[in-house]
Amino acid sequence: MSGRRTGRTAALGAVALVLTLPLAACSPGRADGEQAGGGSSNAAAPSAPSASPTPPVDPATYRHALTGALGPLDSALRTVDGAHEGGALNRALDTAALKAEAAADALQSTAAPDNALAGHSQLATALRALGQDLRSARGSGGRCATSPRVALDTAHGPQSVREAARALKALGYDASLRLPHTERARHRRLANGTFVRDGSRAGLGRLTVNNGTSSDAVVTLTRGTRTAFAVYVRKGAKATVRSVNSGAYTVYFTTGEDWNGGKSSFTRRCSFEKFEDKANFRTARVAGGTQYTVLTFTLNKVFGGNAPTSTVPPGEFPS
Missing domain, CATH: 2.60.40.10 (Immunoglobulins)
Incomplete structure (x- = not known):
């Protein structure tokens, strides 16, 4: 009788030992909680580094960045505004188109305050459209050539720039540009038989x-x-x-x-x-x-x- 009780006690002791091992072992990477060789480890699992919060963009810094990005374009657009139609106007349009694309590139690499993110993105997109419109408006100088100022009057780029600038101005950020004056399409006709x-x-x-x-x-x-x-x-x-x-x-x-x-x-x-x-x-x-x-x-x-x-x-x- 005593031998049976001893054996039974040993069996229960073995079960208790198995159950207590996971509590004593905390080895990451192994399902059974044991290290190679049957030993146990008390090493804690490494914790993941926490991400640092992005610091807010200072509004004054952003205003300075806007001025730097848009200044050269504003100067080029003023040249377009005063150029006479022909070669001088075409050259001014080419230069302004390059400046518009450069301004868009500069804005895309500039961080904006949270409240200006939408207007900032809208302005960058509008500046690219403006560059394309300025280049497309160049006059051929030949017959049946629509005036560049007439072509710009119906272009979408200038209007998109105005809308984006208004959105940013409402938030206290000056993104105004001196867009060149345009002309409405004319419908000149002579009397029949002239x-x-x-x-x-x-x-x-x-x-x-x-x-x-x-x-x-x-x-x-x-x-x-x-x-x-x-x-x-x-x-x-x-x-x-x-x-x-x-x-x-x-x-x-x-x-x-x-x-x-x-x-x-x-x-x-x-x-x-x-x-x-x-x-x-x-x-x-x-x-x-x-x-x-x-x-x-x-x-x-x-x-x-x-x-x-x-x-x-x-x-x-x-x-």
């Missing part, structure tokens, strides 16, 4: 032009390299030129919107074409009188028309 150019006409020939296109047009007749006359024909109207001298003429026509008399060209939606066939005007005496040529040209395509046209490079169109 001569843009008129040479000596003393013949009997007669030319009628029907303009069934959706744009105003100027029709120009040349003999050799000389322009005989050019007449303005409004869309949906017709005009007649009388007293055309005898001879073979090349008939050119340009269509578009907003007639710029100084450049003798439309400024928007331009096309330049000519009729392949010559317009031959002849005057001859016949029994009982005089016979002369009467021609009609239709600018829009019509069924059964027999006058093919071709596109003309703007630089080759007669002025």
